[in-house]
Amino acid sequence: MNNLLEIRDLNVAYGGIQAVRGISFDVAEGEVVTLIGANGAGKSSTLRSIVGLVKSAGGNIMFDRKELRGLSTENIVRQGITLVPEGRRVFVNLTVYENLKMGAYMRKDRLDEDLDWVYDLFPRLKERSWQSAGTLSGGEQQMLAIGRALMSRPKLIMMDEPSLGLAPIVVQGVFDIIREINRQGVTILLVEQNANMALKAADHAYVMETGRITMSGTGAELAENEEIRAAYLGKAKKS
Amino acid sequence: MSKKTEVIINVALIGALFLVLFLLEQNLPSTHMLFTVLKKGAIYALVAVSMNLLNGFTGLFSLGQAGFMLVGAYTYGVLTIPVADRANVYMYFDGGLIQFALHPIIAIILAGALAALFAYLIGLPVLRLKSDYLAIATLGFAEIIRAIFQWDQLGPITNGSNLLRNYPSYKSVLFYFAASGVCIALIVMLINSTYGRAFKAIRDDEVAAEAMGINLAHHKRIAFVVSSFFAGVSGALLAMYQTSVQAAMFKSAMTYEILLIVVIGGIGSVTGSCISSFLFIILSEWLLRFLDTETYIGDFHVPLLRSGFRKVVFAVIIMIIVLFFRQGIMGTREFSVRSIYNKITGKSRKKEEGGAAS
DSSP states (O other): OOEEEEEEEEEEEETTEEEEEEEEEEEETTOEEEEEEOTTSSHHHHHHHHTTSSOOSEEEEEETTEEOTTOOHHHHHHHTEEEEOTTOOOOTTSBHHHHHHHHTTTOOSOOHHHHHHHHHHOHHHHHTTTSBGGGSOHHHHHHHHHHHHHTTOOSEEEEEOTTTTOOHHHHHHHHHHHHHHHHTTOEEEEEESOHHHHHHHOSEEEEEETTEEEEEEEHHHHHHOHHHHHHTSOOOOOO | OOHHHHHHHHHHHHHHHHHHHHHHHHHSOTTOHHHHHHHHHHHHHHHHHHHHIIIIIIOOOOOOHHHHHHHHHHHHHHHHSOHHHHHHHTGGGTTOSOOOOOOHHHHHHHHHHHHHHHHHHHHHHHTTSOHHHHHHHHHHHHHHHHHHHHOGGGHHHHOTTSOEEOOOOOOOHHHHHHHHHHHHHHHHHHHHSHHHHHHHHHHHOHHHHHHTTOOHHHHHHHHHHHHHHHHHHHHHHHHHHHSEEOGGGOOHHHHHHHHHHHHHHOTTOHHHHHHHHHHHHHIIIIITGGGGSOOEETTEEOTTOSTTHHHHHHHHHHHHHHHHOTTTTTTTOOOOHHHHHHHHHTOOHHHHHHHHHO
């Protein structure tokens, strides 16, 4: 399978503090890949630097065999990458419908088909299309954030902690949607603290600790790994 | 209610408004206080809406409006004083440098254009700032503009700190309503366009907006330049209305007045700004004038009423609004024929538009 995204030796620093220290990983086309790790491991910084929201200090970001480093966010989004930011960040004073249209801001063609697609995935959004996004519940806002990202018709969708602050039953729904989107051909790079759910959904997984990737494997492999089980899944080592 | 009936009703209402204004002008003496208030109200409505475009719709807290109005007012005055009068107006500067006069309408457009150019240049460094810092920087630049226009060395063009006068001006209140109305309509069209939606997205969440691929710097610049263009136009209209203009009147106090109008009307509501602008002008120029004059009822000297007391009352009003009515008159809602119709018939907006979309 082709690698859609190849990260080589990526470094990100904020005013002298190195958040990401030379990580490398691949995201193959059509896969769900997850980065798991504790707070401050550098997961979000990785995503934000891929999409150009923060400038990376060194390394390569190849997407579809094109170098993304140095491009503006605008141009990166145009290449077919989109980010579902941490904490949902929907536009609270815009309606659901307007939020979805914002997701397709870079596109000039007709949106009807994609709107139908998103409304099919999230029937609840269709019901509430004329409500302002601020009146939605947390789970609905997360659905909207994902739907909004899908409106740019991305090849790769990156999600930053989509389960954050949601009730377990809602989290289950979010992961069902992630699988469904993936089944329909969108590649997904998922950053999660909910390692349990993320590893179940992932084809490949990487573990990040203090800016470095310390472990990698298929989702199932890592879910079985003793150290991972102890550190991230809250299950005691079998002695 | 169909779109077509709505348009017809709106056109009819605007027509009726102009007819009423026309009839009033025919039947009342032209010096009547009502016209003063209506003209100034129309001008302030325009500048308030232009400020709302920045503060309310794009989330840029800018306080430079008076500066850009000054640029507009001066551009208009300087470019339209008849050549024959220049020797008289520019008496300290040998008749000044500019020896031609443009048609007022062209001068108004140039007034906006020059204000927009100033905004573009100021925006390059200033728009990198956020919230309060942006407010301080724009306020500072507005004061700098005022100082520069009063500078003696520029006297041959700006007449230094002396009055600009004798330029042509339209007397009819209809002109002010038409000019201001057209400009506000243009701003509303911008707000309802894709650009407008991007402005609102930036206001709601800069990071998310950027992640959608919206170029923040570009869009903020557009909002700033467009807002300043219309501030410049309203400055030109204000110059026209006052028949003489001087840099000293465009102090930051003027920006605060406009900010007050925007806040009272509702940050993020165009119609709110218009309504509160007329309300504010009617109160401050007309109905509350008595607060500034010492008054005797019989032998009783009414306490507190003396020059400046009006401002105290306004200060109290704004405190009450900020404490208890943060949404202003309209909040972010808009006043329209459709909203009244829906209120009367009890139809919700959601049902109607949702039905139209599906």
